[in-house]
Amino acid sequence: MxxxxxxxxxxxxxxxxxxxxxxxxxxxxxxxxxxxxxxxxxxxxxxxxxxxxxxxxxxxxxxxxxxxxxxxxxxxxxxxxxxxxxxxxxxxxxxxxxxxxxxxxxxxxxxxxxxxSILDGILSATGLEPYKLGKIVTIVYPEPEYGYFPTTPYKVLRENLARGLHTIFLLDLKLEKKLAMTIPEAIELLTSMEKQFNEGVITEATIGIGLARVGTSTQVVKAGKLRKLEKMDFGEPPHTLIIPGTLDPIEREALKILGNIEDEAITEWLQRLKEKPKNT
Structure with missing residues (x-):
């Protein structure tokens, strides 16, 4: 047996x-x-x-x-x-x-x-609606020595935003090399992809939600414009990044309370989403 x-x-x-x-x-x-x-x-x-x-x-x-x-x-x-x-x-x-x-x-x-799962933790930590989650994607470390710079995260974000959906970015782990991607590193890579494609997916108005150590006693949730999150210290990994799509009133209030984001930043981002990015 x-x-x-x-x-x-x-x-x-x-x-x-x-x-x-x-x-x-x-x-x-x-x-x-x-x-x-x-x-x-x-x-x-x-x-x-x-x-x-x-x-x-x-x-x-x-x-x-x-x-x-x-x-x-x-x-x-x-x-x-x-x-x-x-x-x-x-x-x-x-x-x-x-x-x-x-x-x-x-x-x-x-x-x-x-x-x-991390999805359960994210929904609990942010107040985002599960039925408004778009395709999930991982931002991985590029390997320039091999000409490897994957841009799938940018393309997935573009598609999700066109539908008003939230994008969850899981961040690369290479634990055998003692590497765990941080939120600032992820934002830097997304910004590089924007420079490459120049489609207006990532802009000065883009907001994000940075999460660290979700579901633990040291959980951190911070929301704001990407350029602001890029300068923040989220502490030890694991980290996760979200770029939200359209927000209903409850989601908006949740981000203000749970993520400490200014209402003006949300308003500017939602207005930007009403505009069509380039090449769409």
Missing amino acids: TGILGFVGLGLGKGDITLKGLDFLRKCSIIYFDTYTSLSSEINQAYLEELTGKTVKPVNREFLETEKRKEIYQRCLKGENVAIACIGNPFFATTHVALRIEAEKLGIKTEVFNSF
Whole structure:
């Protein structure tokens, strides 16, 4: 009889894991802690070991996306219950979907223990309406030595704004290189894309919402014009950036109260959205 492979969401901070998820972790022979798809300022290997009393093995992209991952399946096929635990919700990362499919094809039963994702945290922190979220996109570090400067974030923003939708920018993590993109870095890259395309998507009127360490005790939410956010210190990562589309009265009031943005800045931005950017 095979064991169970459980995908356990840990949420965004301490105490977010569900009782069902915690119960499963405590029944496992080993916990594989995904350390590359997301980051938390409160959840780490030591915390998990203290919480569960189990052996916790940190694993990176190389482990989960190469032949090394078969170690997980081998344990399950021997009858062990094994967990892959990650920050947020386990299936926000496509890597985990692929692992689940592969395990099921091998005859290994899988179970899912959901928790709060970054999307839940963002909606709670900002007051934005979920049905007005546009396509989500990641701003990644360019690699100029290889001529790599992806501009998809700019194109997604342009499309979302044309429909009045909010754009969530997830910021690149290269934890193996000890790199985690900050809000000022993300704004600098978006500004560079605007200079390249010159379509008026990013302007002096553009406002944003900068979030740091969402869902933790040190969460930061600041809203304002991008040029103002670019000069702010948001502290330790992870960071997230949002550029809102059209705002209804409740969203507008929420940003003023929760993000401390001036009403004049919102008015100027909403007026700008009524104008057609170049090449649209």
